[in-house]
């Protein structure tokens with residue numbers, strides 16, 4: 001540990017959160033979030049607020065706990081037996097690890113797009129329709145058609161697949177698959193969309209496409225995106241949080257972080273000194 | 276190859292001292308490595324060749340013996356359906372018709388065909404040309420069509436097994452039919468063959484008259500077991516195997532899949548589930564006869580279920596197959612990539628929906644192949660069924676799961692024990708049929724695996 005224990009000082013973080021120009025209200029509030037994989041601690045007490053209708057980027061060197069934090073937000077970590085989460089995470093003021101919360105309901109509200117495109121081995125149509133169907137949305141065929149079309153349009157995939165909705169989603173290219181997964185996440189109209197390196201498998205054109213999409217989605221959704229690409233974080237996000245060795249070192253307006261980082265580790269990382 | 280640094284166009288510099296990877300010592304080492312690889316390949320090829328040769332020898336020995344059993348010698352006789360013998364009262368009562376003396380009709384036809392034969396011993400030998408099933412054949416004909424009474428018909432009868440074997444050349448007398456016709460006597464001494472010279476003479480005469488024919492042995496596929504080889508079929512055993520496997524399938528698949536899904540997807544990972552897992556894996560290695568003993572003790576003696584019944588056999592085989600199904604299902608479930616589960620969870624599917632909508636369908640081909648292989652194992656299993664009494668001599672075709680029955684491998688086992696030469700070829704034929712079913716099932720497994728090859 002370096003002299004950076006100040007970062008786990010709640011008041012400091014609260015201040016930095018408040019400093020941020022992040023408009024709107026806090027959608028997700030995390031306080032002292034600690035995650036353990038067995039005996040190994042992956043997150044050492046994260047304080048982070050995520051604002052509604054904004055894009056928050058999580059950056060940091062590999063293995064620092066970005067994915068781990070992201071997966072806490074929709075309790076995807078529950079699927080890992082050895083994983084234990086401590087601390088408080090609130091969605092609209094409600095503790096998502098509380099007794100009354102239902103993970104199925106939570107995951108309908110907090111959607112996720114994974115690093116590797118993972119369409120279901122079903123038709124393109126069914127990929128989109130699956131989520132709404134299990135939640136009882138779009139029971140009528142024509143309603144569902146509208147949902148599928150809208151979601152694909154928003155993900156910028158409609159024109160490419162409108163004639164082949166019956167074909168398997170796994171037959172699409174990597175970039176198309178990732179947009180399909182985004183469309184699938186949008187189709188259930190979540191409130192928050194978590195994206196774990198959504199562009200890491202994509203070429204620059206597909207990446208640009210998805211970045212555009214993220215920017216559009218911001219109007220209706222709250223977005224948290226993990227990325228290794230500094231330019232991408234700078235382009236799409238309003239706020240950026242820098243993670244390092246299980247700590248959330250610094251969070252601020254994206255512009256501030258990239259132009260005027262307060263912590264020397266942040267500076268080191270974004271200027272490419274390590275990571 | 277020879278010169279290490281050729282001056283090719285564009286080559287920057289010529290290397291002066293060869294690197295250590297170009298030294299002679301390294302080359303020798305490389306050569307040794309390649310030799311080792313070649314030796315390894317030769318061992319592998321030899322192993323494959325040995326296995327293949329054994330398989331070919333096995334199949335050849337079975338098929339070369341067994342194929343004859345698919346044909347059966349038949350003898351044509353002119354039968355006079357004498358009303359005085361069959362229906363003296365003229366009532367055409369089916370019960371009376373069935374009980375009439377049909378053997379008498381066959382005997383008369385034989386005596387007529389060979390008028391020179393007299394004396395009790397010779398006549399008995401003559402009668403033995405035709406299978407003892409002939410009279411039932413005639414009875415069936417007459418009961419089905421009483422108008423036959425009073426007419427004379429040519430009827431094909433099954434030859435008795437010795438004549439059949441002689442005709443097929445498996446009990447030869449040393450010379451061919453043509454040689455015998457030309458007057459050459461048999462070379463094998465008469466007392467060391469089951470049919471004597473007179474029998475052979477009669478057979479040759481029938482043959483010359485066109486009264487001998489070879490027909491497809493439909494008895495083998497339509498009749499139950501019999502003491503007489505020419506009347507013995509394996510249809511009863513096939514039906515018994517079918518009922519047994521239905522029970523096995525109906526028990527092993529739902530229980531096995533449910534157990535596997537629970538263990539793989541829901542059960543907490545703790546000492547208990549570890550213990551269960553170890554036990555299941557060990558169960559797969561338990562000798563099958565132990566399951567038979569269990570069946571005997573529990574299902575027959577304790578629960579009092581019927582002996583020799585496919586119901587009990589099926590339960591015992593289900594116990595034996597369960598570990599196979601569970602292990603195959605767990606492997607298939609494990610093979611479903613976690614990304615699919617996460618995708619489904621990510622859109623808000625409940626764990627149950629994830630399994631039902633995504634994991635099970637993707638695991639289905641694996642489960643299916645595992646199940647079929649388990650079933651194929653069960654189909655070929657003998658030992659545990661001996662313990663629950665499915666080894667009985669059963670003539671009737673089982674009509675349900677509680678009827679006494681036997682199964683194909685047990686039938687093979689029983690036939691292989693019988694002394695008649697004709698049962699030797701029938702044993703081999705039954706093995707061929709069983710192998711046919713097994714190949715069919717394994718082929719189905721391969722086909723399904725190919726068809727539903729993972730598509731993610």
Ligand SMILES: Nc1ncnc2c1ncn2[C@@H]1O[C@H](COP(=O)(O)OP(=O)(O)OP(=O)(O)O)[C@@H](O)[C@H]1O
Nearest residue numbers: 037040042060061062063064065066067068069080
């Ligand atoms: N399932 C797991 N079991 C055990 N340890 C894990 C598991 N997942 C992550 N970890 C550990 O937790 C730490 C944080 O991992 P995490 O995946 O959150 O990193 P990350 O910041 O997303 O890295 P990357 O940028 O490479 O994706 C790492 O040290 C990792 O080894």
Ligand SMILES: [Mg+2]
Nearest residue numbers: 066067068196
């Ligand atoms: Mg990650």
